Amino acid sequence: MEALLDKIQVAIETGKLEVATENVNKALEEGANPQVIISDALIKGMEVIGQRFQDGKAFxxxxxxxxxAMKGSLEILKPLLSDGNNATLGKIVIGTVKGDLHDIGKNLVASMFEGCGFEVINLGIDVSSEQFVKAVKELNADIVCLSALLTTTMNYMAEVIKALEDAGVRDKVKVMVGGAPLNDNFARQIKADAYTSNANAAVQKAKELLGM
Known part of the structure; x- marks a missing residue:
């Protein structure tokens, strides 16, 4: 079983979807616990590739x-989990703020979160403060991630944080921000809890914010 888990992990690290899903199915046939496959193979694989990316050794x-590869494997495993919640480290709502239509970076971060064991609700692009507040309330989110790639839209993040305050939920949720024009100083100015510059750092910071 250990060998199969290693094969799955390497398939995730190297981005080989077919190899990953084939070995996930083999592991299940041999009686592996779906949760063990997620924690000991999928998450480890995503952590390795994430670290490589942060070190400039992957792109x-x-x-x-x-x-x-991770998503394809999760699609096989998720229906087998007795309680979906036991697979998650926390619930994250993520979206690109109103007026901004950039998607790739935000989706990359969302995929890393999901691959590392978080439940992710991706609201997409051009997301209003009302939509963020509604999602936080309805889904009882632990973290809100705001993305912007334009200097003209990044200031809207402050409006989202103000809307969370006005709705009485700001103290119940952590706010993370990211995007090319942002930095730590801007995050502090708008009273966000954290700024991160890449997907792997975002996962590490999210765990830190939730006390892991």
Whole structure:
């Protein structure tokens, strides 16, 4: 079984969807616990590729291929989990803010979160403060991730945080921000809890914010 889990992990690291799903199915046939496959193979594989990306040894296409392999594997495993919640580290709502139509970076971060064991609700692009507030309330989210790639839209993040305050939910949720024009100083100015510059750092920061 250990050998199969290793094969799955390597398939995730190298972004080989067919190899990953084939070995996931083999592991299940041999009686592996779906949760063990997720924690000991899928998440480990995503953590390795994430670290490689952060170290400059892997690139966006590598991350996207790994995320694809991970998602394909999760599709097989999720229906077998007795309680979907036991697979998640926390619930994350993510979206690109109103007026901004950039998608790739935000989707990459969402995939990394999902691959590392978080439940992710991706609201898409051009998301209003009302939509963020509604999602946080309805889904009881632990973290909100705001993305912007334009200097003209990044200031809308402050409006989202103000809307969370006005709705009385700001103290119940952590706010993370990211995107090319942002930095730590901007995050502090708008009272966000954290800024991260890449997908792997976002996962590490999210765990830190939730006390893991």
């Amino acid at each position: 966006v296409p590598n991350l996207l291929m790994s995320a694809r």
